[in-house]
Structure formats: structure tokens, C-alpha cells
Amino acid sequence: MSAIRTLHLALLLTSPGLAAAQAPAVNIQQTSEVVTGRISDQNNTPVANVLVAVENTFYSALSDAEGRFSLRIRLDGPEPARLVLTRAGFTSQVFELPRQGAGQELQLVLAAAGAADRGEVTTAASRKPENVLRVPVTLDHVGEQRLADSPTPEVYGTLTHLKSVDGNAASMLLTNLSTRGFNALQTTRTLQLVDYVDVQSPSLSANLGNLQGLPEIDIAGVDVLHGPASALYGVNALSGVVLINSKDAFQYPGLAVEIRGGSRSMLQGQLRYAQRLGDKLALKVTGSAFQANDWLAASDEAQSLLVDPTNNSRQDVRGYNAVNRYGDIGNTFRSGALAGQTIYMPGWTEKEIVARDDRARNFRLNPSLAYLLTPRVKALYEYRFTRSDAAFQSASRFRVKQADTHLHHLELNGGSWFLRAYSSQDQGGDTYDMSLLGAYMQTSVDPRTGPAQLSYAQQYFGIYEQVYTQFLTASPGNVTGAHQAAKSATASLQLTPGAEEFNAVRSRVAGTSLPGQGARIDAASSIRNVSGQYTVPVRFADVLVGAEYRQFRLGSEGGNLFAQSSPEEKIRNYQYSGYGQATRTLLDRHLRLALAARVDAFRNFNTVVSPRASAVVSAGEQRQHNFRGSLGQAYSAPTQLYQYSRLDVGQAILLGNVGRGFDGYSLDVLTPGVDPATTLVRLDALDLERVQTAEVGYHGLLGQRLTLDVSYYYNHYRNLVGIRNLISKTDGSRPSPAELATLNQPGSPVRVVQTAYSISGTTGSGGAVADLTLAIAKPLAVNANYTYSFLDETPAGELSYFNTPKHKYNLGLRGETGRLRYSMDYRWVQGFRYETPFALGNVPTYSSLDASVAYTLGKSGLTLRGGGTNLADVHQVQIYGGPDLGRQVYMGLRLEVR
Numbered sequence: 001m002s003a004i005r006t007l008h009l010a011l012l013l014t015s016p017g018l019a020a021a022q023a024p025a026v027n028i029q030q031t032s033e034v035v036t037g038r039i040s041d042q043n044n045t046p047v048a049n050v051l052v053a054v055e056n057t058f059y060s061a062l063s064d065a066e067g068r069f070s071l072r073i074r075l076d077g078p079e080p081a082r083l084v085l086t087r088a089g090f091t092s093q094v095f096e097l098p099r100q101g102a103g104q105e106l107q108l109v110l111a112a113a114g115a116a117d118r119g120e121v122t123t124a125a126s127r128k129p130e131n132v133l134r135v136p137v138t139l140d141h142v143g144e145q146r147l148a149d150s151p152t153p154e155v156y157g158t159l160t161h162l163k164s165v166d167g168n169a170a171s172m173l174l175t176n177l178s179t180r181g182f183n184a185l186q187t188t189r190t191l192q193l194v195d196y197v198d199v200q201s202p203s204l205s206a207n208l209g210n211l212q213g214l215p216e217i218d219i220a221g222v223d224v225l226h227g228p229a230s231a232l233y234g235v236n237a238l239s240g241v242v243l244i245n246s247k248d249a250f251q252y253p254g255l256a257v258e259i260r261g262g263s264r265s266m267l268q269g270q271l272r273y274a275q276r277l278g279d280k281l282a283l284k285v286t287g288s289a290f291q292a293n294d295w296l297a298a299s300d301e302a303q304s305l306l307v308d309p310t311n312n313s314r315q316d317v318r319g320y321n322a323v324n325r326y327g328d329i330g331n332t333f334r335s336g337a338l339a340g341q342t343i344y345m346p347g348w349t350e351k352e353i354v355a356r357d358d359r360a361r362n363f364r365l366n367p368s369l370a371y372l373l374t375p376r377v378k379a380l381y382e383y384r385f386t387r388s389d390a391a392f393q394s395a396s397r398f399r400v401k402q403a404d405t406h407l408h409h410l411e412l413n414g415g416s417w418f419l420r421a422y423s424s425q426d427q428g429g430d431t432y433d434m435s436l437l438g439a440y441m442q443t444s445v446d447p448r449t450g451p452a453q454l455s456y457a458q459q460y461f462g463i464y465e466q467v468y469t470q471f472l473t474a475s476p477g478n479v480t481g482a483h484q485a486a487k488s489a490t491a492s493l494q495l496t497p498g499a500e501e502f503n504a505v506r507s508r509v510a511g512t513s514l515p516g517q518g519a520r521i522d523a524a525s526s527i528r529n530v531s532g533q534y535t536v537p538v539r540f541a542d543v544l545v546g547a548e549y550r551q552f553r554l555g556s557e558g559g560n561l562f563a564q565s566s567p568e569e570k571i572r573n574y575q576y577s578g579y580g581q582a583t584r585t586l587l588d589r590h591l592r593l594a595l596a597a598r599v600d601a602f603r604n605f606n607t608v609v610s611p612r613a614s615a616v617v618s619a620g621e622q623r624q625h626n627f628r629g630s631l632g633q634a635y636s637a638p639t640q641l642y643q644y645s646r647l648d649v650g651q652a653i654l655l656g657n658v659g660r661g662f663d664g665y666s667l668d669v670l671t672p673g674v675d676p677a678t679t680l681v682r683l684d685a686l687d688l689e690r691v692q693t694a695e696v697g698y699h700g701l702l703g704q705r706l707t708l709d710v711s712y713y714y715n716h717y718r719n720l721v722g723i724r725n726l727i728s729k730t731d732g733s734r735p736s737p738a739e740l741a742t743l744n745q746p747g748s749p750v751r752v753v754q755t756a757y758s759i760s761g762t763t764g765s766g767g768a769v770a771d772l773t774l775a776i777a778k779p780l781a782v783n784a785n786y787t788y789s790f791l792d793e794t795p796a797g798e799l800s801y802f803n804t805p806k807h808k809y810n811l812g813l814r815g816e817t818g819r820l821r822y823s824m825d826y827r828w829v830q831g832f833r834y835e836t837p838f839a840l841g842n843v844p845t846y847s848s849l850d851a852s853v854a855y856t857l858g859k860s861g862l863t864l865r866g867g868g869t870n871l872a873d874v875h876q877v878q879i880y881g882g883p884d885l886g887r888q889v890y891m892g893l894r895l896e897v898r
Contacts, residue, residue: 033072033073034070034071034072034073035070035072035073035083035097035106036068036069036070036105037052037068037105037106037107037108038066038068038105038106038107038108039052039063039067039068039069039085039109039110040067040107040108040109040110041090041109041110041112042109042110042111042112044109046063046065046067046068047063047087047090047110048063048064048066048067049062049063049087050062050063050067050069050085050086050110051084051085051086051087051251052071052083052085053083053084054071054073054081054082054083054084054375055081055082055083055084055094056376056415057375057376058375058376058377058378058415059071059072059250059279059372059375060248060250060251061250061251062251062252062253064898065859065898071083073097080096080097081097082094082095082097083095083097085108085110086121087110088120088143090110090111090112091110091111091112093110093111095108120132120141120143122139122141122223123223124139124223124241125139125223126232126583126594127232127546128535128542128544128583132699133623133624133626133699133701134592134616134618134699135699136594136614136616136628136630137614137630137697138164138225138226138227138697138709138711138713138769139223139224139225139226140159140163140165140223140224140226141221141222141223142158142159142162142221142222142223142224143221144219144220144221145821146823147219147221147222148854148894149814149821149822149823149852149854149865150216150852150867151823151825151850151852151868151869152850152869152888153172153173153260153262153266153268153290153292153869153888153890154209154210154216155210155213155216155219155222155244156175156176156177156209156210157169159177159222159224159242160175160177160827161810161825161827161850162224162810163226163769163770163771163785163786163787163810164179164180164226164769164789165177165178165179165224166179166183166803166804166805167878168183168184168185168878168879169295169878169879169883170185170390170391170392170393170397170879170883171294171295171360171390171391171392171883172264172292172294172295172360173209173210173211173290173294173362173390174208174209174211174390174392175209176190176206176207176208176209177190177192177207177224177242178190178240178804179224179226179227179239179240180226180227180239180240180713180715180765180767180789181715181767181789181791181802181803181804182720182765182800182801182802182803182804183802183803183804184801184803185206185393185836185879187206187207188205188206188236188636188639189236189238189239189240189636189689190207190236190237190238190239190240190242191229191233191234191236191237191240191241191242192207192244193241193242193243193244194214194244194246195244195246195409196243196420197407197409197420197529198236198422198424198527198529199212199213199407199424200236200527201405201426201523202425202426202523202526202527202552202553202554202640203426203428203523203524203554203556203561203641204394204426204523204639205639205640205641205642206392206394206639208390208392208400210244211362211386211388212386212407213244214244214286214364214366215270215271215272215286215288215364215366216288217256217258217270217272217286217288217894218247218272218284218286218366219246219247220246220247220252221245222242222243222244222245223241223242223243223245224240224241224242224243225237225240225241226240226769227239227240227693227695227713227715228240228632228633228634228693228715229612230598230600230610230632230633230634230635231579231581231596231597231598231611231612231632231634232579232581232596232598232612234548234577234600235575235600235610235634235635235636235688236637238634238635238691247272247274248370249274249275249276249282249283249284249368249370250282250370252274253274253275253276253282253898254273254274254896254897255271255272255273255895255896255897255898256270256271256272256273256894256895256897257269257270257894257895258270258271258865258892258893258894259892259893260865260890260891260892261890261891262292262868262888262889262890262891263887263888263889263890264292264293264888265291265292265293266290266291266292266293266888266890268288268290268892269288269290270286270287271285271286271288272284272285273286279372280372281371281372282369282371283367283369284367284370285365285366285368286364286365286366286367287363287364287365287366288362288363288364289362289363290360290361290362290363291359291360291361292359292360293358293359293360294358294359294389294390294391294883295360295391295883295884295885296350296351296358296391296883297323297324297350297397297883297884298324298349298350298351298884299323299324299841299880299881300314300322300324300325301314301323301841302314302320302321302322302323303320303321303322303323303839304839304840304841306840307837307838307839307840308321308330309667309668310330310342310670311342312342312344317480317483317484317487318341318342318343318344318483319343319344319345319346319487320344322347323839323881324349324397324881325346325347325348325349325438326348326349326350326353326397326434326435326437326438327345327346327347327353327437327441327442328345328346328347328438329344329345329439329442329443329651330343330344330345331343331457331461336465336469337465338464338465338468338469340672343461343464345442345457345460345494346491346494347438348438348497350397350434352497352498353437353438353497353506354399354434355497355498355503355506357389357399357401359389360390361387361388361389361390362387362388362389362390363386363387363388364384364386365384365385365386366382366383366384366385367383368380368381368382368383369381369382373412376414376415377412377413378412378413379410379411379412379413380409380410380411380412380413381408381409381410382409383406383409384406384407384409385404385406385407386404386405387402387403387404387429388400388402388403391883393838393879393881393882394836394837394838395654395723395754395838396434396435396436397433397434397435397838397881398431398432398433398521399431399434400431401429401430401431401432402429402430402431403431404426404427404429405424405426406424406425406427407422407423407425408422408423409422410422416534416535417533417534418532418533419531419532420529420530420531421528421529421531422527422528422529423526423527423529424526424527425524425526426523426524426525426526427522427523427524428520428521428522428524428556428557429522430511431520431521431522432510432521433519434519435649435838436509436518436519436649437506437510437519439649439650440509440516440517440518440519440650441456441495441505441506441509442455442456442457442460443455443650444456444505444508444509446459456493456494459493460490460493460494463486463489463490463493464486464489465486467482467485467489467490468482468483468485468486471485471486513556513557513559513560514560515648516648516650518560521556521560521561522556522557522560522561523555523556523561524555524556524557525553525554525555525556525562525640526552526553527550527551527552528550528551528553529548529549529550530549531546531547531548532546532548533545533546534546540584541582542583542584542585543580543581543583544580545578545579545580546578546579547576547577547578547579548576548577548578548579549574549577550574550575550576551572551573551574552571552572552574552640553571553572554570554571554640555567555569555570560647560648561641561645561646562640562641562644562645562646563644563646563655563656564646573640573644574602574603575600575602575603576600576601577598577599577600577601578598579598580596580597581594581595581596581597582594582595582596589618590617590619590623591615591616591617591618592616592618593614594614594615595611595614596611596612596613596614597609597611598610600635602637602688604643604658604686605688606688608635608688609633610633610634610635611633612631612632612633613630613631613632614628614629614630614631615628615629615630616628620700624700624701625698625700625701626698626699626700627696627697628695628696628698628699628711629695629696630693630694632692632693633690633691633692634690634691634693635688635689635690635691636688636689636691637688637689638686638688638689638721638756641656642656642657642686642721642756643657643658643686644658651744651752652725652752652753652754653730653751653752653753653754654753654754654755655753655755656755656756657683657686657732657756658685658686659685659732660685660732661682661683661685661732661757662681662682662683662726662728662732662753662755662757663680663681663682663683663728663732663734664681664726664727664728664729664734664735664753665680665681665726665727665728665734665735666679666680666681666726666727667725667726667727667752669727669740680734681724681728683724683726683755683757684757684758684760685757685758686721686758687719687758688719689717689719689720689721689758690717690719691715691716691717691718692716693713693714693715694713694714695711695712695713695714696712696713697709697710697711697712698710698711705774705775706772706773706774706775707772707773707774707775708770708771708772709769709770709771709772710768710769710770710771711768711769712766712767712768712769713767713768714765714766715764715765715766716764717762717763717764718761719758719759720758721756721758721759722757722758722759722798722799722801723754723755723756723757723799724754724755725754726752726753726755727740727750727751727752727753728750728753729749729751730749730751730753735749735750754837759794759795760795761794761795761798763792763793763794763795763800764792765790765791765792765802766789766790767787767788767789767790768787768788769785769786769788770785770786771783771784771785772784772785777815778815778817779815779816780815781814781815782812782813783810783811783812783813783814784809784810784811784812785809786807786808786809787807787809788807789805789806790806791804799835800835801835802833802835803832803833803835803836804832805829805830805831805832807830808827809827810825810826810827810828811825811826812824812825812826813825819855819856819858820853820854820855821853821854821855822851822852822854823852823853824849824850824852825849825850826847826848826849827847827848827850828845828847829845829847829878830845831843831845831846834879834880835880836879836881838881839880839881840880841881842880843877843878843879843880844877846876847874847876848869848870848874848885849870849871850868850869850870850871851868851871852865852866852868853865853867854866861895861896861897861898862893862894862895863893863894863895863896864891864892864893865891865893865894866889866890866891866892867889868887868888868889868890869885869887869888869889870885870886870888871887871889873886873887
């Protein structure tokens with residue numbers, strides 16, 4: 001065997017890729033279809049996880065822990081084969097393989113990346129590969145290693161450490177993300193994708209964190225695109241995009257298994273297996289299972305009067321409607337000794353009402369097959385199944401229980417083009433509304449009342465009034481004493497949590513979806529999506545065009561969630577879109593201009609255009625100083641629930657608003673003596689939310705070790721969606737004064753209506769962000785980021801739903817030494833006002849100290865991991881009406897075999 005030839009290639013190029021004429025030839029002495037090699041750095045240390053790809057094809061391999069790879073290549077093709085080597089921290093390089101040579105093991109040496117080329121490339125900002133330093137908008141790229149060493153039990157918790165990202169934890173596994181204000185549990189304005197597939201719940205039109213996404217063991221990286229991005233991503237990208245990328249079965253073969261255990265009885269297992277079956281076929285199976293004692297909300301503060309206009313104070317002897325008590329229904333007496341007063345039943349805490357449904361669970365299974373139709377065309381089919389137990393919060397608190405999602409994804413990818421189709425269906429399982437559960441338990445018939453068929457509530461309020469009146473008759477003027485006597489007399493009428501009668505009533509109400517009787521939300525809706533994109537070969541610019549069609553089929557098995565004509569008949573809604581982008585590079589790659597635009601057409605709204613113009617000026621010899629600016633316009637469509645809901649909750653009905661709007665009266669009309677003419681309300685039908693945005697920023701390297709990313713933005717909004725209660729007819733027309741007397745009576749169309757509507761007027765918001773990273777050495781990197789957000793005045797009398805702190809910052813340390821890796825993050829968030837239809841109040845200032853450590857046991861493939869969040873166990877409520885997130889710690893073991 002002849003001596004191995006060593007190739008020392010320390011290229012100084014700063015852009016990924018190398019022109020064919022610049023690529024040095026690899027001297028192989030005989031023709032062979034198998035190329036093997038070893039990759040090391042300039043100190044002869046093996047470099048693992050280098051992606052070795054055959055240029056312009058999907059043939060690729062990943063170097064192992066010893067830097068070795070094996071790849072089958074055709075060397076007798078019409079053009080010379082070229083290997084493209086990429087890895088973060090090294091300069092991307094291209095090696096040309098001659099048609100004849102020896103089949104020896106190649107010895108390839110990668111040069112460390114220059115200051116302006118960290119080897120990090122993203123497609124998120126412009127839907128084409130770009131260096132992360134030179135994207136035209138604010139973006140965070142989080143790599144595989146940082147995600148693997150995450151201290152949080154799920155990936156979205158880690159992303160809250162990024163600049164300008166707001167986290168919303170409704171429970172242990174359900175953290176949603178928002179960027180740049182107007183934060184919400186539903187996060188309908190921030191598009192969340194897995195491999196460019198939307199993972200929203202079709203019924204809720206909301207993202208459920210990563211419950212329907214990927215197991216963390218299969219995530220190659222995450223890109224967070226800050227700010228409006230409708231020009232390339234559509235109407236739901238009003239505030240940003242979170243793009244999760246999976247590990248390709250061809251590039252990442254092998255077995256990975258991880259087990260974790262921790263506090264709150266946490267137990268988690270993950271598995272990933274990928275295998276090439278020949279040269280063209282690859283199989284991948286991933287799965288995960290998680291369970292723990294969930295965080296439960298426990299606020300006993302009084303609901304805001306904007307939510308419950310008749311509410312009493314927390315200290316009121318007559319009782320009050322508490323934020324996280326359920327079944328504390330009120331009754332306003334119209335006559336008698338209690339006329340004009342509202343009495344509230346005690347109700348139950350969240351811990352009592354969910355009973356044994358206090359576990360956070362998630363199960364995911366994701367098999368897929370990839371097949372190379374040609375070296376340049378890959379076909380993919382995958383199926384994703386998820387089943388989840390968690391808590392969700394929007395217009396109420398929901399207990400998501402055994403909720404399933406089925407997703408089918410089919411794709412053809414030709415490198416410069418793709419065709420993608422997917423279908424996602426959700427099934428609500430035994431999910432229920434906690435507020436409805438408590439209310440309908442109280443209005444259930446007490447079997448002890450015999451033929452009278454009185455409910456628990458009727459008995460409670462009847463006896464309360466009777467005892468109160470008798471006490472005042474005996475002791476005139478002693479109002480407080482009368483209320484205390486009435487409360488004492490009715491105490492036994494409250495169902496006792498855990499008792500046999502309580503459990504029977506709870507089980508019956510939670511298990512039915514009959515309007516006016518049950519709390520079960522048995523959603524059954526689907527999304528069907530088809531899209532394609534093509535890179536147009538033109539001289540003057542890089543041009544891409546794309547199109548997309550999306551259809552919603554909305555319904556619930558009991559017909560109690562949407563305005564269906566029958567439970568079997570689905571509501572169909574749709575939208576279709578076309579987009580394009582042209583990019584031109586000038587001045588020896590020191591100036592890049594881009595213009596993008598998207599046209600969206602809808603069933604219920606007018607056609608709109610979302611343009612974006614951007615420029616990036618790259619200064620310095622290595623283009624290490626990058627100044628960016630962009631102008632754009634973006635849109636957001638109201639959720640499907642806002643458009644089509646019909647949920648009767650007894651005392652009120654939730655209705656969609658895509659018709660004529662609603663005319664009616666404010667709830668003040670119920671106050672005795674108020675003239676109805678002074679309480680008139682008009683709510684316009686829903687329209688698209690609109691924003692015009694401007695942003696400037698800088699992302700660059702100050703020296704060899706310091707990276708700075710700063711930006712300032714301003715957004716001008718119109719037609720923001722609000723939520724309002726009013727008294728109206730169910731067809732949206734205003735009742736006559738005489739008809740008001742039939743409010744909520746059986747068969748009457750006059751109801752208390754809660755609906756979404758488009759707020760007239762405009763408002764603006766903006767902010768500034770700074771992110772600084774100092775890479776002192778491999779054992780230590782320091783990061784700090786700060787976010788400032790502000791909101792202009794909103795239209796008088798309207799809620800803003802901004803839900804964003806004015807100031808927040810993150811401090812982080814991470815590093816690697818030998819076999820040990822570690823990270824530590826401290827997050828501080830200033831208190832702020834939080835507004836939702838469920839509850840309105842103040843989120844207090846909170847902080848969190850999170851840390852992780854990982855130790856690799858030699859070459860065994862075993863890694864010991866440990867981590868924890870909120871290690872100081874301080875008070876941390878991220879959403880008003882949500883849980884207090886205490887300390888969570890874990891230990892685990894990961895095995896990787898390739």
C-alpha cells in the first residue's frame with residue numbers, strides 16, 4: 001500500500017464555499033466510488049461532526065469522534081466531483097476529486113475560521129443560505145450543542161435566554177414564545193415551524209410550545225427571526241418566526257438514547273435511530289416520553305372588573321371571583337333584601353378542580369423515510385404523532401388531556417427548488433375548560449333535592465337569601481353579621497373535593513361536551529398545506545419565487561366549539577399566496593440589496609401585499625462589520641376561533657366575528673337606573689392586523705473575540721384584535737330595551753356575548769436590543785443581552801394586550817474543557833401589565849438562575865448530564881393567572897453510537 005497523502009489546506013476565504021477554479025485537487029491514484037478520509041485541525045486533533053457533502057447533491061456524511069468519514073461518490077461523471085466541508089468554527093472548504101486516483105484515506109486539515117467567518121449559516125432570514133453575521137434582519141441562531149446542554153426540560157425554555165424573546169409558561173411543558181411585544185399565550189403572531197412545517201393546533205390556531213414538535217435529541221438547531229416576516233413567511237409571521245431544524249437521516253446516522261430523572265417526579269426518555277439502507281434510502285425513527293408533576297396556578301387575587309364587572313373585593317364578606325378558583329360563580333339579586341348585591345360561591349382551587357389530572361405528559365413518535373431519486377433530488381415522507389397532557393391558557397384555563405395530533409409530511413427537494421405538502425389533524429381527547437368545569441358542577445342538579453331538581457347553585461343562593469333576610473329581620477342593620485350567618489349556613493352545600501359526590505359530578509361534567517352542561521372541548525380540526533419554491537437562474541440577481549395554499553377544516557365532535565351547522569359538517573376556510581425575492585450583491589460583496597414581497601388572498605378578508613426592502617453594508621477587509629436596515633409591511637389573520645367560534649358557557653356565549661359585527665350594550669346596562677341609550681356598543685367585524693416596520697442594526701466582530709449585535713426597531717400597528725363582552729343578540733343585532741328583559745332566558749337570542757373585533761385607531765411600539773458575546777477561550781465564553789421595549793398610547797378605552805416588560809436582560813457563561821461542558825444563565829425580567837380575556841393583572845418582577853453540566857466518558861459515547869432551572873427557587877410567574885414556576889433539577893445519561 002502506498003503512503004497516505006496528507007492534504008494541508010488552510011484557506012483564508014471568509015465566505016462559505018469555494019469556486020471550482022480555486023479548489024485544490026485531491027490526488028487519488030485509482031478510480032473508486034468510495035472515498036474515505038480523516039479530518040483534523042491544524043494541531044492534528046480530530047474534528048468531529050464535520051459535514052462532508054458532495055457539491056450540488058444530497059450525498060453527504062458526518063465525521064465521527066476520530067474525524068473519519070466514508071462517502072460513496074461517482075468519479076466518472078460529466079463533471080469533477082467536489083467535496084464541501086463545513087463545520088461551525090472552521091472555514092468552509094471545497095476539495096475537487098480528479099477522475100483518476102488512489103483509493104487511499106484522505107488526510108484533510110481544516111483551518112480555523114477567520115474572525116468574520118464563524119461557519120454558521122442560516123436559511124431562515126431570506127429562505128436561502130447566508131452567514132449569520134450578514135443577514136438583513138435581527139436573528140438568533142442556536143446550535144445543536146447548546147440545545148443538547150440545555151438546563152430546561154424542554155427546548156423553548158432555553159430560547160427565553162435569547163434577546164427580545166418573551167416566554168409564556170402556562171405549565172411545565174407548554175412554554176410559548178413571542179418577540180417584540182404583544183406577547184400572548186396563543187402567540188398567533190409568531191410563526192413556529194419544524195422543518196418549515198407549521199406546528200400550530202388547527203382548532204386553537206395556537207402554538208402549544210414544542211408539544212407537537214421534535215424530541216430535543218433530533219434537533220440540529222433553532223433559528224429565531226425577530227420582527228415582522230410576512231414577506232416570505234405569510235400572515236402569521238407578524239412578530240417573528242421560530243424555525244426548528246431536524247437532523248437529516250443521511251447526515252446523522254446512528255443511535256442516540258437519553259434518560260433523565262429529576263424533581264417533581266420527572267422522568268424523561270428520548271430515542272433517535274437513523275440508518276442508511278444502501279446509497280439512496282435512509283430510515284429515521286425518533287421518539288420521546290415525558291412525565292412530571294405539573295405546575296398549577298394558585299392566584300387568589302380578585303378578577304379585574306374588566307373581566308367581571310360585578311366582582312367584589314378580595315376581603316368582601318359576600319365572596320368574590322378569584323383568578324384561579326373555579327366554580328366561584330356569582331349571582332346578582334334583582335329584588336329582596338339582597339337587591340343590587342352580588343354573592344359568590346366559594347368554588348375550588350386549581351389543584352382541587354383538576355384532581356388527579358395534575359401530571360404533565362408528552363409522548364412523541366416520528367418515523368420517516370428519505371430516498372434519493374437522483375443525486376440532486378430527495379424525496380421525504382414523515383409521520384408525527386403526539387399525545388399530551390398539559391395546561392393551556394387563553395380565554396380560560398384549559399386542562400389539555402390525552403390530546404392527539406397526527407401530521408403527515410411529504411416533500412421533494414431539488415436543492416434549488418422544493419415541493420412540500422403536509423396535513424395536520426388534532427383531536428381534543430378529554431381536554432376540558434377549568435372555568436366551565438367549576439361552573440357546571442355548581443349548576444348541576446343535586447340528586448338530594450328529589451323532584452324539585454334544584455342545582456347546587458340554586459340551593460346555595462336560595463338558602464343564602466333566606467338566612468340573610470331572617471338575620472336582618474332579627475338584627476336590623478347588622479349587614480356583616482347577616483352575611484356571615486348566610487355563609488355559615490351554606491357552607492355544607494359546597495361539594496367537598498375528593499369526596500365521592502364531588503368526584504361523580506366532576507367526572508360527569510368533564511366528560512361531556514353538551515352545550516350548557518359539559519366542559520369537555522373535543523376539538524377535531526385539520527390544516528392542509530401545499531407549497532413550492534424555485535430559485536430562478538438569472539444573471540443580474542439571485543431570484544426565488546414561491547407559492548402556498550392552505551385550507552382549514554374546523555370542527556369539534558360535540559359541535560360545541562365552532563359555529564358548525566351540525567357536528568358532522570366541518571367549516572372550511574382557506575388562503576393562498578405567492579411570494580418572490582430578488583437579491584443583488586455589489587461592491588465586491590460589501591453591499592447586498594434585497595427586495596421581497598408576498599401576496600395573500602383569503603376567504604374572509606381582502607387580498608393584501610407584504611413587501612420588505614433590506615440592505616446590508618459589510619465593512620472591513622473580512623466583511624466583519626455589518627450594518628443592516630429594512631423597511632416592511634406585514635399582516636396577521638385573526639385566529640380561526642376568533643372567526644368561527646361558538647362556545648356556550650351558560651352565563652355567556654363566545655361567538656366568532658367574520659360577519660356584520662356586533663351591536664349591543666355594555667354590561668353597565670345591567671346596573672339599576674342606567675339608561676340603555678348611554679351604554680350603546682358597536683364592535684366592527686374582524687379584519688387583518690397590519691403593521692409597518694422599520695429596523696436598523698449592526699452585527700459584527702470587534703477584534704477576534706468580541707461579537708456585538710445591536711438593533712433598533714419601530715412598528716406602527718392598525719386593526720389590532722381586541723376582546724370585548726357586550727349584551728347583544730346572537731346574530732349580532734342590538735336588542736330593543738324590551739328584549740333586554742329576556743337576557744339569558746331559555747330560548748332567548750339575547751345573551752352576554754364575548755367576541756373578538758378589530759380595534760379602530762392605530763398604535764406604535766418599538767425597542768432596542770443589544771447582545772454582546774466575548775469568547776475568551778474555549779473554556780469560557782461570556783454573553784450578555786439587554787432588551788428595551790415600549791408601547792405608544794393605545795386608543796382610549798381599549799386594552800393593549802402588549803404584555804411585555806419594559807426592561808429585561810440575560811447574563812450567561814458557558815464553556816468546554818476536556819470532556820467537561822457547562823453553562824450558566826441568569827435572566828431578569830421587570831414586572832409588567834398582563835392582559836388576557838381570562839384575567840388582567842400585574843406580573844411581578846422575576847428572575848431565574850439556570851445551569852447545566854455535561855461530562856463525556858472517554859470514547860464510550862456516554863455523556864452524564866445534569867441541570868436545573870430557577871435554582872434559587874424564587875417566585876416566578878410569567879403570565880398573570882399562570883403557575884408559579886419553582887425549582888426544577890434533573891440528572892441524565894445520553895448514549896450515542898455511530
